[in-house]
Amino acid sequence: MTDTIFALATAPGRAALAVVRVSGPEAARVLRGIAGGAPTPRRASLRRLRTPEGKPIDKGLVLWFPGPNSYTGEDCAEFHLHGGIAVVDSLISALQDLGLRLAEPGEFTRRAFEHGQLDLVQAEAVADLIDAETAAQAMQAVRQLESTAMTDWREGLIEALANFEVAVDFPDEDLQSDTVEHARSSLRRLLRTIQDAIGDAERGRRIREGFRIALIGAPNAGKSSLLNGLLGRDAAIVTATPGTTRDVIEAPLIIAGYRVLVADTAGVRETTDEIEAEGVRRAEAWARDADLRVWVLDASASNGSWRRARVEMLPGDLCVLNKQDLPAGSDAAAVRAEAEAAGMSILSVAVAAGGADAVRAWLESRVIEALSASETPAATRQRHRDGLVEAAGLIDSALHQTEPELAVEDLRLAVRALGRIVGIVDPEAVLDRVFASFCIGK
Ligand SMILES: Nc1nc2c(ncn2[C@@H]2O[C@H](COP(=O)(O)OP(=O)(O)OP(=O)(O)O)[C@@H](O)[C@H]2O)c(=O)[nH]1
Ligand SMILES: [Mg+2]
Structure with missing residues (x-):
């Protein structure tokens, strides 16, 4: 049997209010023991709170959420206390005296997931929302919390699979070709939707984790000066x-409401110094993985040091x-030609x-262009993307199978891939349930 858990839901310390949550089969008994009974469900009620021995704790609001219409899906209670450390402590001791256990991190959300109140992607959204530092991260998390897209796709897939199974089990029925054709067209639609989501997954990741910008270039070009200028x-x-x-010095920055991670790196040059060589290696590695490279060069130089400091640049990267x-040196013209050939934008500044400021303004429009769109990405983590890529490959393969048996096999695996994303680890059990309700005689 599940035990009943409690936790302080607000930050610990002195505050105007503190909220303590309780979830589990004992929640009603706890309300009786501490607040003299459970109030009307989902209505706040002002109560005197006492320990089981009758000692006063506080006077505060009490809420009662009988399961399954609660956050966790279990019976839940909430106590809104004055936010004093001693007040909270005495309620917590009282709950422990009543036999309750302190919740582990994430345990309320885990119970919500286990009771089917949330799928795994939504549970992740709860964590992202709590961790959000920028408006864009928060908005993405809220929308993800409200979205059941991946669960819906999985269900659509199960329906198509069921139609293919009919064709396998009843090969002689007249209805067969119709059923399969219908299933194929809905699979094609689903595949397109999933492919779009994969195409947009990078944006989801960048909003969630931050857009990574590498400052890279020859020694003394002014990379560190630029980092300091950007950060103020x-x-x-x-x-x-x-x-x-x-x-590598990584510094978080908020640009246009998006989280950005700017990395200042070691100047790239040939060196016999072991420490500096490791710095150069890290600089080049960071630049390779970055979402944007800012190639910083000293336009007054004439020593050709930029030649060694060329990492692979992509069109859309920035040359500063x-x-x-x-006074301009002889390197500037060569660098300019090189940057233009690589399809980079060029900014001439004196940091x-x-x-x-000019670089920041450029970055701002670039970040907005890369991350904003009216639609929220469905995939925000690598885990989501991997599962979608696997599912899309299998659906595509199913659509190319000539034997329905083979298509069924691909689709089962695709259902499993989507199931892993939303946290259904045993798709067979779900398939059993779905097929039990599937009316095969019609
Ligand atoms: N005149 C002038 N000097 C600058 C400018 N920007 C940076 N500097 C100077 O250039 C020198 C090198 O600047 P840094 O920011 O340390 O250069 P860096 O690219 O980080 O150099 P490493 O860390 O050695 O790779 C410093 O003396 C800066 O004051 C500029 O716009 N004009
Ligand atoms: Mg530096």
Whole structure:
């Protein structure tokens, strides 16, 4: 039998209010023991709260959510107390005296998932919403919490599968070709939807984890100066000595309401210094995996150091020709040609004279372009994307099978792949249930 759990739902410490939640079969008994009885379901009721021995705890609001219409799907109770440390402590001791157990992290949401109140993707959205630091992250999480898209796709798939199974089990029926044709067209629609979601998954990940921007270039180009300018504080050491930065310095930043992670990296050059060489290796690795590379160059230089500092740039990356306050060197023209050939945008600035603002403005429009859209991405984690890619491949394969038996096999695996995303680990059991209600005589 499940035990009854409790937890402080608000942040610990001194505050105006504190909310303590209880979930499990003992919730009604707890309300009787502490608040003199359960109030009308889902209505706040002001009660005197007492310990089981009758000592006063507080006067506060009490709510009663009988299962299954509660967050966890179990009987739940909520106590809204004054947010004093001693008040909360005495309620917690009283709950422990009544035999309740302190909930483990995420246990309320886990129970909600186990009772089918949420699918796994929605449960993840709860975690994302709590962790959200930007408006975009929060909005994405809220929409994900409300969406049952993946569960719906899985159900659509099960329906198509059922139609194929009819064709396998009753090969002589006249209805067969109709049924299969109907199933094929709904599978084609579903496949398109899933493929769109895969195409948009990268955006979901970038909103959730942050858009990764690498500052990369030759030593002394002004990368650390640019990072400091973007952040408005001295996060990285700036000196006139080439090779100042060794480690990757990652700094979170909010641009246009989106979380962005900017990384200042070691200047890229040939070096015999073991520490610096490791810094260069990390710089290049970070730049490769970044969503955007900002190639910073000293436009006053004439030493050709930019040649070694060329990592693979993609069209849409940014080239910053820095130190425009100094007379131009001979490198600038070559760099410009190189950047243009790679399809990069080019900005000429002097970071030392407020040039970071122009870079920030450019980044802002770039981030908005990359991350905003009216639709919320269905996939926000690698786990979702992997499952969708697997399912899409199997559906595509099913559509190309000439034997319905083979299509059925592919579709079963596709159902399982989607099932893993939403947290249904035993699709066979669900299939049994679905097929039991499937009226085969019609
Ligand atoms: N004149 C001028 N100097 C600049 C400008 N931006 C940066 N500097 C100077 O260039 C030198 C190197 O700047 P950093 O920001 O440390 O360069 P970096 O690319 O981080 O260098 P490493 O860490 O060695 O790779 C410092 O002395 C800066 O003050 C600029 O716009 N104009
Ligand atoms: Mg530096």
